[in-house]
Amino acid sequence: MNKFIQTLLIVWRKEWLDALRDKKSLRMAFLMPVYFVGVFVAYSLFIIHMNQQSRATNNEPIKLSIVGTEQLPALVDWLQERGIQVEAADEQAYQQVQNGQLGYALIVPNDAREKFATGESIELALVFDATNNKLQGALQFVRQQIWSWNGRIGSLRLLSRGISPAIVNPVVVRDLNVASDQKMGFFVMAILPMLLILTVFMAAVGFSADMTAGERERRSLESLLITPAASGAILLGKWLNSLSLTFMVIVVELTLLAIAFAYVPFKELGLRVHVTPLDLLVVLVALMSLAIVATALQFLISLFARSFKDAQTYMGLMIFIPMVPLFYTQFNPSAYADWFRWVPVLAQQLVVKDLLLGGDVPLLAFAQAWLVAVILAVAFLCFTAQQLRKPKIVYGV
Known part of the structure; x- marks a missing residue:
């Protein structure tokens, strides 16, 4: 047993010396x-920048051009009370939006006054360019205010007829967000589990390939195997080299992440x-598991x-092994089953996710x-050690 461990340590030291000489791969x-x-x-900085732009846009007064303001003065008053600056527009508003002269406009039909007086439905047209992403926040606010006014007028009409508005609105939904700041912060850090797991699979790919296929191609593996050293000790020495290198790369990445967490202004997102x-x-x-x-x-x-x-080509394709479960859980964040914790990659992803969410991970x-x-x-x-003594594997024939 002592000879086995001694051989393992000698191979491990030899592979580390070779790795240190290969400065390009190590770098x-x-x-x-x-x-x-x-x-x-x-x-993270991109999301923070987009959030700051959105806040700046929301702080600016929203201007709405309306064609036919005289048709629905009650709606105009409602919008102005909500802080929207209403501007009268002419019949060319549609073409002006199309030409880019106006961002968006609301067109009220000419018969809106008569239909409103008789209680008929009125079709309003909100004209906008969907490719202009800068207007989406303002458009969403305008829609909400129109729908609020619509619901208010509908309720008043029902009350005037002696009908309770609760009949047409049996359910009222009130949003209560119970997510803590830690959980909200995970939406920003959702990319982290994928990056960490990819690092585990990619850190020592080149060195592992060089210690097996590379040495066989240079005929140095054959010289190593004709020695009385056990195949298991040789393999474990090489494997420990890749494992220790992966450990060091992960430590470096986690250290850099700790620095990033200290300096990235997540507070700008309210997180x-x-x-x-x-x-x-x-x-x-x-991750070491x-x-x-x-x-x-x-x-x-x-x-x-x-x-x-x-x-290298084969192990490049190996990267798709962790990508499949990672993408599945990324696009199905609510997907969870107890058997996930028995599956490599999924188990580690759940642990990292829980830790980043500020939750407790059971032992x-x-x-x-x-x-x-x-x-x-x-x-x-064990299977790899058995293959090392086969001529087809050693000589590549």
Whole structure:
């Protein structure tokens, strides 16, 4: 057993020396967390910028051009009471909106006064250009005020006929948002679980491919296997190299995230994003359970590649493995089942999501994630160690 461990440590040290010599690949591995954190910061700042623009737009007075203001003076008065600056427009309002001279306009038909007096329905036309996104906030506010006036007039007409307005409105919905600032902040940080999990799968891809398919292509793997060293010790030494490199890359990414959380102005969104170093440490523990599976799978896939280039191609396709569940939960945020915690990637995503939401993660969730990860990693590594002694694998024939 001592000889097995000694061989493992020698291989691990040898692979680390080779990795340190390959400065280009090492630099690319550690640039990945910088790039991913940069994407997250840029994404957050973009949302903050758009929110600030929306606030600036909402603070400006809303101007509404109306054709036929004399037809519905009650509606005009209602809109003015709500802070909308009403301006009379002529019959050319439709063409002016079409030509870009006006942002939007409300057209009241010529028979609106008579229909309103007799209680008939009136069709108003709100003309606008849907491609102008800057007007969406103002248009939504104008629609809401028209519908409010519509409901008010309808209720008054029912009361004048001795009918309770509750008959046509049996249900009134009142929105009560119980989400805390931590939960609201997750909408900004929804991209984080995907970036963290992708880092786990991508951090040591090049090194894993070089230690298996690359060495076989250079015929150095054959020289290593003819020694009396156990195949399992050789494989574990190489695997620990990829695992330790993945660990270091994740630590760098979480450190950069801690800095980003301290300086990105989430308060501009009215959000209180508070992720403590302890939370990031727990995220690291959860991600390392996925790292042992990801690195073991990298060795298994690259071992069956004929060359280093083929191994990189195959492991590039491996990235789609975590992408499928990540996209499924991204577009179905309410989707949840108890068996999710027994599935790699999904289990880690749930843990990271709960931590970023400020929730408590039960120890059972960690136990489930680590149990499944250890079983899969051992299975992948044992199968890979068995293949190392086969001539077809070693010689690539």
